[in-house]
Amino acid sequence: MAGHFTRDLTIRQLRALSAVHEAGSITSAANRLNLTQPAVTLQLRNLQALAELPLIQRTGDGMALTDAGAHVLALIERIEAALKDCEQSLDMIAGRSGGRVAMGAVSTAKYFVPFAIAAFSRRFPKIEVTLRIGNREEIRDALRGYDLDIAVMGAPPADLEVEMKPLGRHPHYIVAAADHRLARRRHVEISELAGETFITREQGSGTRMLMQQFFERVGLAPKIGMAMDSNETIKQAVMAGLGIAFISQHTIHHELEDGRLVVLKVRGLPIVRQWHAIRRADKILLPPAKAMLDFLGKDGWRYLPNTR
Known part of the structure; x- marks a missing residue:
C-alpha cells in the first residue's frame, strides 16, 4: 500500500483534504478550490482509497480529520x-x-x-x-x-x-502614570502592589505568561482590571490612570523619555529575557x-x- 500511496498520490487530492479541513464542509471547500462538489468528493474518495484508512469524518461541527488525516495534512503543509x-x-x-x-x-x-x-x-x-x-x-x-x-x-x-x-536583552518592568502614588519611591515592595489594578495583555501573549510566572514566584495574585491585545492601548490606559502594567521596556522607550510613564522600582525587577x-x-x-x-x-x- 505504501508504494501505491506515494506513487499515485496527486497534489489535487491533498489540496482537497486541506480545503475541507480549513473550510469545514465539502461545499465551502469546493468554492475555495473553484471546483464542483462531486469533484472534491471524488478527490477525497481516491485519497482515502490510496491511504486505505478514513482521513475525514462528519461531526456535529462539520467535517473533521481523523488521526490518519492529521498525518496527511502535515505532509500537505511540507x-x-x-x-x-x-x-x-x-x-x-x-x-x-x-x-x-x-x-x-x-x-x-x-x-x-x-x-x-x-x-x-x-x-x-x-x-x-x-x-x-x-x-x-x-x-x-x-x-x-x-x-x-x-x-x-x-x-x-x-x-x-x-x-x-x-x-x-529584553527587560520587563512595572510601569505607572507619572502621578502615581508610588512613582517617586526609591524602593517598592511587592506586597505594596496587592491593591493595585493591573492592565494586562491577552491570554496567549508572552508578556502575560511572564507576568503570571513572576507573580506566582513571589506569591502575589495580581488584581486584573482589563486585558488588551495591544501594548499601545495598555500604555494609554496606564497614562490615563486606569491601572499599572507589567510591560516590555522596548515598548515604552518614548513614553519614559517624555516622562508620560515611570518605571516603579519594584524589588525583583526587571525580569530580563x-x-x-x-x-x-x-x-x-x-x-x-x-x-x-x-x-x-x-x-x-x-x-x-x-x-x-
Missing part, C-alpha cells in the same frame, strides 16, 4: 512549503527576483523588527521581506506550520526542534532567508530600542 521554495529558487535562477523571506514577530518586537528589516533591505534591495505580527501563540502556530522562514520572539515553542540566534531569531530545524532555508538569519544574529541587537 509539500506546499517545498513547492513555494522551488518557485522562489526558479525565480532567483531566472533573475526575476532576489528571492523572498517570510518573517514573523511577536507584537512586542514590532518596536524594533521593522528597523532591522529596513537595514537588511538597504543591503539586499532585490530581496522581498514580508512581516507578520501576532501574539506568541499565533507566531508559534505559524512557525509550526512551515509558513515562516524566521520568527522573532523570546523563548522558542517547546514542541519544535529549532535553530536560534540570540539578538539581545532574551530576544531570539528562530527557525524550524527541519525547514530548509533558501539563500535569502539564510542571509536574513545571519544578519539578525550578527546585527539584530543594534535595532533594539535602548541601543538604537
Whole structure:
C-alpha cells in the first residue's frame, strides 16, 4: 500500500483534504478550490482509497480529520512549503527576483523588527521581506506550520526542534502614570502592589505568561482590571490612570523619555529575557532567508530600542 500511496498520490487530492479541513464542509471547500462538489468528493474518495484508512469524518461541527488525516495534512503543509521554495529558487535562477523571506514577530518586537528589516533591505534591495505580527501563540502556530522562514520572539515553542540566534536583552518592568502614588519611591515592595489594578495583555501573549510566572514566584495574585491585545492601548490606559502594567521596556522607550510613564522600582525587577531569531530545524532555508538569519544574529541587537 505504501508504494501505491506515494506513487499515485496527486497534489489535487491533498489540496482537497486541506480545503475541507480549513473550510469545514465539502461545499465551502469546493468554492475555495473553484471546483464542483462531486469533484472534491471524488478527490477525497481516491485519497482515502490510496491511504486505505478514513482521513475525514462528519461531526456535529462539520467535517473533521481523523488521526490518519492529521498525518496527511502535515505532509500537505511540507509539500506546499517545498513547492513555494522551488518557485522562489526558479525565480532567483531566472533573475526575476532576489528571492523572498517570510518573517514573523511577536507584537512586542514590532518596536524594533521593522528597523532591522529596513537595514537588511538597504543591503539586499532585490530581496522581498514580508512581516507578520501576532501574539506568541499565533507566531508559534505559524512557525509550526512551515509558513515562516524566521520568527522573532523570546523563548522558542517547546514542541519544535529549532535553530536560534540570540539578538539581545529584553527587560520587563512595572510601569505607572507619572502621578502615581508610588512613582517617586526609591524602593517598592511587592506586597505594596496587592491593591493595585493591573492592565494586562491577552491570554496567549508572552508578556502575560511572564507576568503570571513572576507573580506566582513571589506569591502575589495580581488584581486584573482589563486585558488588551495591544501594548499601545495598555500604555494609554496606564497614562490615563486606569491601572499599572507589567510591560516590555522596548515598548515604552518614548513614553519614559517624555516622562508620560515611570518605571516603579519594584524589588525583583526587571525580569530580563532574551530576544531570539528562530527557525524550524527541519525547514530548509533558501539563500535569502539564510542571509536574513545571519544578519539578525550578527546585527539584530543594534535595532533594539535602548541601543538604537
